[in-house]
Amino acid sequence: MTSTQDQAAIFNGTAAFKDSRSVDGTDTRTMPAFVLGEELAELAEVDPRIVVLTADLGRSNRSTDFAARHPNRFVNVGIAEKNMITVAAGMAAGGLVPFAATFGSFAALLCAEQIRTDCAYPDLPVRVVGHHSGMSMGFYGTSHHSLEDLAMMRSIADLTVVAATDANHLRALLRLSLEHPHAMYLRLGRGRDPEVYAEVPELVVGKALTLREGTDLTVIATGSEVAPTMQAADDLAARGIEARVVDMWTISPLDRSAVLAAARETGAVLTVEEANVTGGLGSAVAECLLDAGIAPRFRRHGVPDEHVPVGPPAALYAHYRLDGVGIAAVARELLEGNRS
Template sequence: MSEWQDQSEIFNGTADTALKDARSADGNDRRGTTAFVFGDELADIADRDPRVAVLTADLARSNRAVDFQGRHPERFVNVGIAEKNMITAAAGMASCGYVPFAATFASFAALLGCEQIRTDCAYPRMPVRVVGHHSGMSMGFYGTSHHSLEDLGIMRTIADLTVVCATDENHLRAVLRASMDHPGAMYIRLGRGRDPEVYPTVPEIVFGRSIRLREGSDLTILATGSTVRPALDAAALLADDGYSTRVVDMFTVSPLDKDEVVASAAATGAVLTVEEHNVTNGLGTAVAETLFEAGVSGSRFKRLGVPDEHVILGPPAALYAHYQLDATGIATQAKELMR
């Protein structure tokens, strides 16, 4: 037991021989994590709402649930590395009047916990908020086991489950606040806590309604989560080349804002969806279904995401560039679509 404790101290950064450097506070890379406001915002909400509870599967530092733990330890539960049990326990807490937020890596939440999300949370319409953080390719070198490029496709096929992607720090605050009185279960998809600013202040949001961030007449970019900022930057690059681009934050993937999809296609004649997700069955597929079912004709359409393949290994920024999910790549794909 003491040997295991020693190893834990080394990797968690509490021992003198801890694997850390000036950029780390406890053995974990702390650069940029100030934008991860998950625990801090929920602690603020919990100050005035006794229903809030937070559960995590041994990732309190990674998702900053530790900030909630420090202020409301009586409503914090670390279940250990037992993601399925965490979601079922959250459903039980919801049945007793709590609004529990169960947080773990998105790859574990959606893939490991799919059955529990569907059967224990969505089917009985329990107000459980399953929070999948470090989604998409944001785990970089950790590889396929930690990449989450299927979660939107899985989650949006579950009935009575609201699927939301947080865009940046202020948008995450808005999502958490609005979720408190939202009926039924939710899957909330987060990035890695280093998301560049899109909203300078906390926006007013309604689940199921998108937010039009930029007007344009030549093309519409429908983006969600981590791709919203580069979509806006791509629109600026396109403007330099004479293209007028509408940008819409489709932060609710299910239920989708179908009215905005149809209106944007009719207004601009070209739609590009952008997502940090497999192109199969994510935002792009949802938009394609909407356009087809609405009978929209004459509009050009393209899905931009990760091809139907397992992602190569590398740092996130390099992966975004490789798959053309950065501003330059999005602008390039947009020009090809409009040509």
Template sequence: MSADWQDQSEVFNGTANVGLKDRRSFDGTDTRSIPAFVFGEELADIANEDPRVVVLTADLARSNRANDFAAVHPERFFNLGIAEKNMITVAAGLASTGFVPFAATFASFAALIGCEQLRTDCAYPQLPVRVVGHHSGMSLGFYGTSHHSLEDIGITRSIADLTVVCVTDANHLRAVLRASMDYPGAMYLRLGRGRDPEVYSEVPEIEIGKAISLKDGADLTIIATGSTVHPSLAAARELEAQGINVRVIDMFTVSPLDEGVVLDAAATTGGILTVEEGNITNGLGSGVADVLLENLVLPTRFRKHGVPDEHVPVGPPAGLYAHYRLDTAGIVSVVKEMLNDD
């Protein structure tokens, strides 16, 4: 019997004409033209020189472009089907034999369904597994609560010996994948929806655990991560034209946090605003607040900005970002509220 029936990728990606979607949404944007999902392409290049690289996915090779890796290194690619827990455990097994596995699925599945495996199979034995959660936050919009990943930062940053990295754009993803190869222990890599606007015009030099300063300013510091870096930077530039100078930090490593950058911002600017696409409970903002309290440093102003402790409505991502003021205009308005709150 042919095994072709097992490949459901066309159905789950909405590219098969099975009446699940309006025809205009079939394939939507040509995935090859989406610059942010260079995941498979970059790993294929790394694997050309490094035999340790293997890639696993849970029937989402088109969604995360792992098929670009499979096309070059089919013998090092594994589709575990819709079995995310099993995928992470298999990745841990591969890591225990000397491989550096990258196991990719939707962030809501990777961190929520696979939480036990992340902790017990990967982080606890300190194995070099890279669990890649893509389409994080609200980026799967119309798929609703089951596919929204608002809690993954809070979950993963509470797991000991697990490094948590939020990717900013395509070039940053390339840098993170390269830097992760020899980084010790397990990692959770949080990616967006593959349409992330460019922040880095070329592959940046990064150090996992060290934040990147994108813009200087003294009136306030925005500490952002992942998808919120671009609108935060755009907001800071818009505010600068109005005479408000805002520092912007890309805190791409959420755990461990770059405490020095946080403390410097508290000491040298008028306050701190954290911005994240996720539930603000135990997220980036909570991590920054912990640093301030533990060091008895209280900035003039502090505010966590993201999704409040609620399930978000179903809708297009752009509409949800505007609703929660996580777009440029929304972040501008939040900064002004902070500076005017005397």
């Protein structure tokens, strides 16, 4: 029988694919999935409107850190995700600012109707937190992979869709969300995302952040793919290719000005997302370019329109070329006019 420790090692990846930042013992304060409860608990000290709900996943999203400090403002609805969203909507209608957290696959896919009808349609300030998005659930398979959430959520009117890049970026998103008047879907990664922002950044909804300037092409990434995109930019620079890197953390509304500037100033645009390429960030950027009548060299990079195999997350990222090496290779293909 395989021990619990062995199972954890398998889930985190074999030696061939393991990133040292994924080894047990990483400082949890640098992990987005683990600062959620802590940051909300701090904000709740001065904002009595904040309440937190979860669907029996308090340990996975660390909302237990909030519960320990504000037990009367924490609700575990049990394994009843749809009910959780509707309860959150009722709380918002009563003047509270609820944060309802569960796996991204459950939040966006299972609860799409409740998010649209109970939250976005009446324009209530519910914050739906979809954590462990993308392929980060690895061995749990298709039922737990959240690859369609960006496409589904950005198609809902009056719903703001944002993606956290790292721990400090998540802190900024949570602070920003308190005064945001509309419903919001916050997409979080696997909770082991490496640092991109050394400090908590200043954010404005609908405004992307340019992390690196470049003239040869622009790579527009979101969420968990921003860090490997920065690595890819270093790889490209070593080959004499200067890539602009844009963190498109706000998927809806999209920063159209950043997209059009990238197309006009660099002539080539690559989008990168840990999501199905159909309907997500890449589609949003493509629509923007088409509407403006601009046709740069362009490529969407993410998960192809297929169900992802079961496996360790790190191995899956390598398989789909969503690591630094893979993104750099795709960028070179775009510039060379090739497709693998």
